[in-house]
Amino acid sequence: MNLLRTLIFSIFFYGLSILLVLLVPLVALLGGDSLRTYAMAWVALMTWSARWILGIRVQIEGTIPKGPVLFAGKHESLFEALELSRLLGSPATVMKRELAQIPLWGWAARRYGVIIVNRTANAAALRSMMKDAKAALAQGRSVLIFPEGTRVKPGEAPELRSGFAGLYRMLDLPVVPIAVKSGHVWPKHGIKKPGVITFRFLDPIPPGLPRAEAEARVHAGINALNG
Numbered sequence: 001m002n003l004l005r006t007l008i009f010s011i012f013f014y015g016l017s018i019l020l021v022l023l024v025p026l027v028a029l030l031g032g033d034s035l036r037t038y039a040m041a042w043v044a045l046m047t048w049s050a051r052w053i054l055g056i057r058v059q060i061e062g063t064i065p066k067g068p069v070l071f072a073g074k075h076e077s078l079f080e081a082l083e084l085s086r087l088l089g090s091p092a093t094v095m096k097r098e099l100a101q102i103p104l105w106g107w108a109a110r111r112y113g114v115i116i117v118n119r120t121a122n123a124a125a126l127r128s129m130m131k132d133a134k135a136a137l138a139q140g141r142s143v144l145i146f147p148e149g150t151r152v153k154p155g156e157a158p159e160l161r162s163g164f165a166g167l168y169r170m171l172d173l174p175v176v177p178i179a180v181k182s183g184h185v186w187p188k189h190g191i192k193k194p195g196v197i198t199f200r201f202l203d204p205i206p207p208g209l210p211r212a213e214a215e216a217r218v219h220a221g222i223n224a225l226n227g
Contacts, residue, residue: 005054006192013049017042028111035112036090043086050079055194056185058083062201067091067142069204070173072164074222075146076154076183079197084144084178087199092136094129094145094163115143117163129163130170143171147218154183157223164218165211174204175214177221200224 020042027038050056056079064087071091073084085093095114110116115132133143147164148157168175178201185195202221205214 002191002193005194009049009053009192012053013046016045024108028108032111032113035108039112040086040090043082046079046082047086050186050192054185054192056192057196059196059198060087060201061198064088064201065174065176065204068137068140068173069142070168070171070175071142071144071178072147072175072218072222073144073178074180074225075148075151076180077151077186077188077197079182079186080180080199081146083197084199088142088144091142091144092133094143094167113139113141126166126170129167133167133171137171143167143173147222151188152183153188154181155226157219157226160215160219165215168207168214169211172207174206175218176204177202177218177224179222179224181225198225 020038024035024038028035047058051058067089071084071088073080075081081093085091090113092113092115094117095109096117113132113136115129115136117129136143145164145167147160149161149163150158152158178199180197180199182197185193185197202224205217205221209217
């Protein structure tokens with residue numbers, strides 16, 4: 001049954017996604033606001049499809065604060081990478097440079113208003129990242145980063161990447177850790193299963209803390225649902 005659900009979801013959602021993606025260049029020409037609205041409609045389609053085809057529900061614990069703030073989330077599946085954008089009102093998501101270099105898609109991502117991070121972390125890269133972040137804040141948007149740097153399996157808790165500390169210091173914003181439990185029903189590969197994907201929003205961490213303390217509190221927060 002789960003295999004059949006996964007196949008139906010893939011045909012329905014990804015099939016429609018191909019059509020919607022083909023229209024992205026035209027929508028992007030209308031500006032960032034139009035593109036973000038369009039993207040959120042696509043994410044809503046994913047969430048609806050997951051609920052009624054896969055039997056996957058979303059559970060939110062805690063309070064989602066109004067921004068702008070720096071959100072730091074756990075990353076176990078593709079689902080939260082998209083759903084958090086909808087829940088948080090189209091924040092500026094930190095994206096590695098390699099993704100932004102994909103032809104056409106990278107251009108559309110920049111029009112959407114992402115923050116490009118260069119792992120070389122040199123002065124020019126940091127200035128560019130800060131420029132993108134300030135542009136988002138000027139629009140009243142929050143910033144979303146997955147500070148462990150990559151998608152991980154349930155139970156894994158790698159150290160935070162250095163990019164988080166730099167962004168935390170430069171933005172001088174409260175940080176809201178988001179613990180996520182999704183990989184148990186939405187694996188990177190294979191069959192999806194019915195169940196609940198949980199987002200737990202923890203209390204904000206104030207700006208200006210020493211790096212070690214800020215990283216320790218964020219790491220503990222985003223891994224609060226591990227196990």
